[in-house]
């Protein structure tokens with residue numbers, strides 16, 4: 001009898017509490033939602049929620065990072081939360097609002113252009129959760145990866161991202177390779193044709209990475225690019241997803257490196273992106289070393305480009321992990337402010353650039369339309385002074401002659417490719433004008449006089465600022481004219497946002513040969 005009373009009471013308590021428990025746990029768990037992208041693909045979001053009454057906590061998982069949910073609230077079937085995201089150096093609060101209807105969740109998310117995007121989704125399967133939040137495989141112990149002997153001068157070529165973003169495909173790459181042969185870019189030294197993010201498909205049953213439908217046959221594409229006397233590059237991430245949300249190399253590093261080598265790939269850009277969901281920043285060196293080892297193990301010469309936006313003083317350990325170049329900042333955009341800001345951030349990193357190992361201030365924007373020709377000339381000049389990789393980022397299939405003249409200036413390129421491999425330094429900053437100089441192998445120096453002001457201004461350098469004296473031979477590297485011997489120093493009126501690039505030497509260059 002007492003037992004029956006106990007069971008009935010318990011059943012009553014459960015029956016009474018059950019709706020509360022069910023209601024309270026409604027949104028808890030992992031969710032996956034997608035929205036159509038303008039390029040025809042799908043953007044994906046995952047979120048892990050814990051509901052406690054009307055309070056909601058958890059993580060919003062973007063392709064490249066996890067963000068903690070703040071101010072999460074539930075009201076009936078509706079819920080909302082916000083996250084703090086960094087855009088460059090600025091933190092912004094992004095607000096999300098959702099509704100649960102049956103098993104379908106709808107989430108209205110802020111769009112990059114200021115509007116909103118509607119994601120629709122459902123509870124994630126265990127496999128989807130595990131793919132997004134995988135178990136952390138500890139990265140291997142640190143050890144130096146031997147130098148691969150590549151990139152004795154800064155790599156030169158082209159990369160798809162700055163102009164094409166997700167719109168790159170097999171046809172674009174073939175046409176770009178053709179254009180580089182026809183328009184003089186190859187002859188000027190631009191060798192690598194690099195496919196950035198969005199080539200990746202899914203993995204087959206054996207875990208082999210496949211291309212997506214935009215790239216039907218990567219081996220055939222590599223053969224085509226090679227047949228043009230050019231080399232081909234590819235892109236991946238140590239995380240589960242690339243920055244654009246495509247398949248990354250996590251857990252498949254050696255396998256991916258072997259596949260790239262089998263395709264005939266000559267260059268890998270390896271972009272941190274979602275790796276921050278699995279690793280700490282302090283793991284970066286070991287994580288990059290893992291791919292450095294994997295590339296080396298293939299036996300194929302593959303230039304290794306590290307892309308983690310200059311975190312963790314990458315210049316101090318980039319060479320140790322087998323890196324040939326490493327990004328020093330966040331992404332460039334096609335604006336004067338972005339470009340000139342990035343150039344300034346290279347100051348102080350001079351000692352880390354050397355043959356085989358280069359600071360990378362990001363790809364060129366020359367010819368993409370967001371800056372004037374004057375500003376692009378300053379961009380290109382500074383990149384040459386900085387011994388930066390010269391990866392054109394424009395549409396080379398229909399580049400204007402003025403853009404090509406800029407990218408193909410042999411004497412500016414010779415500064416970038418100088419065999420001493422010493423990065424230039426800022427010699428002076430005088431209000432809105434500045435002078436940068438670079439020591440060259442033959443004892444001469446390249447000097448850039450830059451005017452950051454929004455009006456023309458005079459920029460001057462004295463030979464003593466370069467550690468030189470007397471009367472020097474001066475050549476203007478944009479007009480390609482000798483200016484004769486000049487005593488004491490050099491000064492010029494420079495247009496707003498413009499540059500004058502000169503090469504100065506003490507005595508006549510010795511005839512070659």
Ligand code: GLA
Nearest residue numbers: 161196197243244271307331
């Ligand atoms: C990051 C990189 C860019 C580009 C994109 C691709 O933002 O810094 O250079 O590779 O990812 O998604």
